[in-house]
Amino acid sequence: MIDTFIIPTLKILIVLNATLVGVSYMTLLERKVIAWAQSRLGPMRVGPQGVLQPIADAVKLILKEDITPSKADKWVFTAAPVISMVPALIVYAVIPFGPVVRLFGRDVSLYITDVNVGLLYIVSVASVGVYGIILAGYASNSKFPLLASLRASAQLISYEVAVTLTLVSVILMSGSLSMVSIVNAQYNAHVWFGFVQPVAFVIFVIGSLAETNRAPFDLPEAEQELTGGFHTEYSGMRFALFFLAEYANMIVVSSVATTLFFGGWLRPFPNVAALHFLDVIPSWTWFLIKSFVFLYLFIWIRATLPRYRYDQLMRLGWKVLIPVAILNLVVTGIVKVMLL
Amino acid sequence: MTTNAFEAATVHGEMFDTNELVINMGPQHPSTHGVLRVVLRLDGEKVVDAEVVIGYLHRGIEKLSENRNWTQIILLTDRMDYVAAATSNVGYCETVEKLMAIEVPRRAKYIRTILMELQRIASHCLWVGTHAMDIGAMTVFLYAFRERELILDLFEEFCGARLTYNSMRIGGLPLDIPPGWDKKVLAFCDIMDGKIDEYETLLTHNRIWLERTKGVGVISGAEATALGLCGPALRGSGVARDVRKDEPYSAYAEMDFDIPVGVQGDTYDRYLVRMEEFRQSLRIIRQATQGIPEGPIVGKVPRLIKPAAGETYHAIESPKGELGYFIVSDGKSTNPYRFRVRPPSFCNLQALPRLVRGHLVADVVALIGSIDIVLGEVDR
Amino acid sequence: MAHAIAFYTLAAFILGFAILVVTTKDTVHSVLFLVLDFLFVAALYVMLNAPFLAVIQVLVYAGGIVVLYLFVVMLVNLKRPPEAHSDPHRMTKFGFGLAGAVLIELGAIVVSGYMKAPAVTSPAQNLPVSGNTEQVGWLLYTNYLIPFEIASMLLLVAMIGAIVLAKREL
Numbered sequence: 001m002i003d004t005f006i007i008p009t010l011k012i013l014i015v016l017n018a019t020l021v022g023v024s025y026m027t028l029l030e031r032k033v034i035a036w037a038q039s040r041l042g043p044m045r046v047g048p049q050g051v052l053q054p055i056a057d058a059v060k061l062i063l064k065e066d067i068t069p070s071k072a073d074k075w076v077f078t079a080a081p082v083i084s085m086v087p088a089l090i091v092y093a094v095i096p097f098g099p100v101v102r103l104f105g106r107d108v109s110l111y112i113t114d115v116n117v118g119l120l121y122i123v124s125v126a127s128v129g130v131y132g133i134i135l136a137g138y139a140s141n142s143k144f145p146l147l148a149s150l151r152a153s154a155q156l157i158s159y160e161v162a163v164t165l166t167l168v169s170v171i172l173m174s175g176s177l178s179m180v181s182i183v184n185a186q187y188n189a190h191v192w193f194g195f196v197q198p199v200a201f202v203i204f205v206i207g208s209l210a211e212t213n214r215a216p217f218d219l220p221e222a223e224q225e226l227t228g229g230f231h232t233e234y235s236g237m238r239f240a241l242f243f244l245a246e247y248a249n250m251i252v253v254s255s256v257a258t259t260l261f262f263g264g265w266l267r268p269f270p271n272v273a274a275l276h277f278l279d280v281i282p283s284w285t286w287f288l289i290k291s292f293v294f295l296y297l298f299i300w301i302r303a304t305l306p307r308y309r310y311d312q313l314m315r316l317g318w319k320v321l322i323p324v325a326i327l328n329l330v331v332t333g334i335v336k337v338m339l340l
Numbered sequence: 341m342t343t344n345a346f347e348a349a350t351v352h353g354e355m356f357d358t359n360e361l362v363i364n365m366g367p368q369h370p371s372t373h374g375v376l377r378v379v380l381r382l383d384g385e386k387v388v389d390a391e392v393v394i395g396y397l398h399r400g401i402e403k404l405s406e407n408r409n410w411t412q413i414i415l416l417t418d419r420m421d422y423v424a425a426a427t428s429n430v431g432y433c434e435t436v437e438k439l440m441a442i443e444v445p446r447r448a449k450y451i452r453t454i455l456m457e458l459q460r461i462a463s464h465c466l467w468v469g470t471h472a473m474d475i476g477a478m479t480v481f482l483y484a485f486r487e488r489e490l491i492l493d494l495f496e497e498f499c500g501a502r503l504t505y506n507s508m509r510i511g512g513l514p515l516d517i518p519p520g521w522d523k524k525v526l527a528f529c530d531i532m533d534g535k536i537d538e539y540e541t542l543l544t545h546n547r548i549w550l551e552r553t554k555g556v557g558v559i560s561g562a563e564a565t566a567l568g569l570c571g572p573a574l575r576g577s578g579v580a581r582d583v584r585k586d587e588p589y590s591a592y593a594e595m596d597f598d599i600p601v602g603v604q605g606d607t608y609d610r611y612l613v614r615m616e617e618f619r620q621s622l623r624i625i626r627q628a629t630q631g632i633p634e635g636p637i638v639g640k641v642p643r644l645i646k647p648a649a650g651e652t653y654h655a656i657e658s659p660k661g662e663l664g665y666f667i668v669s670d671g672k673s674t675n676p677y678r679f680r681v682r683p684p685s686f687c688n689l690q691a692l693p694r695l696v697r698g699h700l701v702a703d704v705v706a707l708i709g710s711i712d713i714v715l716g717e718v719d720r
Numbered sequence: 721m722a723h724a725i726a727f728y729t730l731a732a733f734i735l736g737f738a739i740l741v742v743t744t745k746d747t748v749h750s751v752l753f754l755v756l757d758f759l760f761v762a763a764l765y766v767m768l769n770a771p772f773l774a775v776i777q778v779l780v781y782a783g784g785i786v787v788l789y790l791f792v793v794m795l796v797n798l799k800r801p802p803e804a805h806s807d808p809h810r811m812t813k814f815g816f817g818l819a820g821a822v823l824i825e826l827g828a829i830v831v832s833g834y835m836k837a838p839a840v841t842s843p844a845q846n847l848p849v850s851g852n853t854e855q856v857g858w859l860l861y862t863n864y865l866i867p868f869e870i871a872s873m874l875l876l877v878a879m880i881g882a883i884v885l886a887k888r889e890l
Binding site for chain 1: 746749752755775776
């Protein structure tokens with residue numbers, strides 16, 4: 001009873017709450033990091049050093065007037081941000097924050113569940129997230145958001161192909177689709193897959209920048225885009241939900257990158273006994289540190305690079321990333337067979 | 341219920357037919373650098389034609405000038421190109437000095453040159469910041485404004501204002517530079533050298549920047565001249581025309597500097613031309629600051645400025661291009677009979693429809709930034 | 721027992737959404753109900769111990785094919801407003817007749833299935849790998865390799881055809 005019901009529920013509660021708090025503080029982190037890159041300070045007023053800013057933002061957005069365009073499809077209009085947000089959250093069901101540890105006299109696994117098709121589950125859930133964007137543009141009942149949303153979703157599904165191909169390379173290395181097995185495979189191989197599959201790693205990072213609509217691939221939501229972006233008609237909490245969904249997707253992608261390419265919960269050099277003192281840092285902290293590095297990288301890239309035009313973006317995805325990913329896959333397969 | 345959205349939204353009128361879509365950009369738009377309205381005709385994503393609608397910032401400066409005396413007009417000229425106000429001031433004062441044959445003392449000429457070149461750097465800072473921000477590199481905007489702040493501090497020390505200076509008088513300057521100001525200018529030059537390198541590191545060899553600007557808005561030198569382009573937009577197309585070299589005014593005849601000229605005439609070349617102009621301006625400022633002669637700051641000007649009947653045209657090189665003033669005096673009143681400005685932004689803006697034709701919507705914003713316009717000047 | 725409850729609930733949802741797909745006036749709503757249908761079918765696959773098929777169902781069907789349906793539905797100019805669904809050329813009686821014939825045929829198959837003895841179960845135990853993903857992969861790349869390649873070729877031809885048809889200039 002405890003093992004099958006209470007513990008999973010507790011895990012779900014902890015992970016969900018941590019994610020939601022993390023997502024709202026991501027907004028603050030982004031504003032602060034970009035501000036520091038631009039020689040300014042970012043939010044400073046609310047709370048010491050601006051720490052309470054996300055709470056102020058949340059309160060403001062909740063209290064805003066709820067505007068729905070008159071001819072908009074009400075159900076779809078409200079459902080679209082939710083459809084954007086939910087996939088980002090349910091991916092956490094398979095992400096391993098740590099191995100099985102001994103807590104209060106029980107063996108508790110630091111992951112909600114280990115589905116044996118974990119990686120495919122993540123990919124499929126991410127592909128459902130595209131609906132949020134499509135429906136947002138449609139439900140706004142206005143020509144510009146519709147066109148913008150179709151372009152944004154075309155961008156997403158194009159880069160999904162490239163990202164999925166890199167994931168297949170990782171699956172080749174680990175021999176299993178389960179997230180926990182992938183981390184264990186990195187332990188057994190004595191090396192993080194990021195070093196063995198650098199091409200796949202780079203393509204994954206670029207592809208996930210495009211999938212989460214982050215700079216330099218954020219033309220669909222930039223103000224400079226004449227067609228106002230798919231969220232033009234959204235305001236208040238629904239608008240907030242879209243952006244929280246974007247940050248949630250960023251965190252998901254960072255977690256997945258950590259698990260697949262950077263050893264998940266493993267400490268650096270996990271098999272070297274001499275570095276045993278590093279074990280004082282628990283496994284899940286290593287995971288969080290590595291995810292944080294990725295998040296910082298995403299924000300850093302946004303602060304630095306200009307943005308790609310839409311046709312250049314699609315050209316990059318289809319003509320560069322996908323062929324290189326396929327090539328990487330073929331080479332990985334050949335090498336794997338030769339070393340068998 | 342929702343078919344209105346589909347019928348309006350689709351670029352296919354009948355099944356798989358193509359329709360042209362007409363979109364309106366502005367007058368309130370984050371990227372049009374002022375109240376500019378551009379009506380675009382699109383075929384899918386490509387721009388077929390563009391129509392520029394101006395006049396949203398028209399304040400009647402030329403007509404107002406007819407009711408103000410010659411000295412009062414100086415503060416009207418501030419408000420035309422408000423990004424580079426000192427240059428507009430100097431242009432106007434020199435025109436009147438030309439009409440009245442007033443000799444400006446050398447010291448005043450040197451200080452005017454320093455102020456104009458500082459203004460050129462400030463204007464180019466704003467240009468690079470907004471241009472980069474339109475293309476997505478937000479950080480350059482803040483770095484450029486950080487340097488612009490340094491220049492505005494220098495101006496504030498000189499004349500008390502940060503944006504609209506009213507810092508020239510007919511015949512010279514209203515005040516002398518404060519003691520130690522020239523040292524501060526030299527210190528600023530040393531800082532600015534490193535900062536220009538910073539902007540170049542972020543942009544000049546950045547792959548995304550190159551893809552967004554190379555080959556965008558190509559215009560040949562002959563066509564640019566025919567369209568009346570001037571300033572860096574013209575020099576980017578390979579035409580080496582700069583009023584400072586062709587018809588030297590102020591202290592430019594005594595300065596040693598180069599005119600950067602582009603090759604292709606695309607947005608990237610116009611960018612490179614302006615980046616190099618940063619460095620050339622620093623060169624001029626250093627020479628001028630280190631060689632400021634002693635002397636009076638204002639020439640022999642009659643108490644009441646009342647030029648004899650006549651007309652004259654005088655042009656200077658503002659950061660945006662050739663800024664010309666045409667004044668007509670009827671010899672009887674203390675106001676001009678006619679005051680006409682030839683603003684570089686207005687003439688450059690005429691080329692916009694020609695430049696955007698055939699490009700994608702996202703390039704329109706890059707091209708508006710590349711021409712570098714100020715609506716105050718376009719509309720007056 | 722729990723198995724049966726789960727199955728019947730899922731089946732009810734699937735059938736309910738399927739009916740909504742064909743009866744909704746608004747085409748976009750219809751497509752969205754189809755997506756929900758696919759998600760529930762994926763749940764059914766999970767119940768049948770085929771998790772790989774379940775995620776592939778979501779990834780390919782719900783996340784790929786229906787997205788393209790939505791694109792087409794949203795972009796094609798729907799000249800007829802949703803209310804004008806009373807097509808004068810509708811052959812209602814013929815439609816009902818056809819549906820009835822299919823129903824009778826299905827019923828006959830089900831009844832005859834009950835009458836026969838259950839067939840020998842699948843050769844899953846003979847495969848050297850276990851687990852749904854591995855088994856599907858094994859079979860796909862050994863016994864069923866040629867149909868797999870032919871299907872890939874078909875998809876490639878379809879993609880190229882679509883690009884050629886839709887491109888306006890080369």
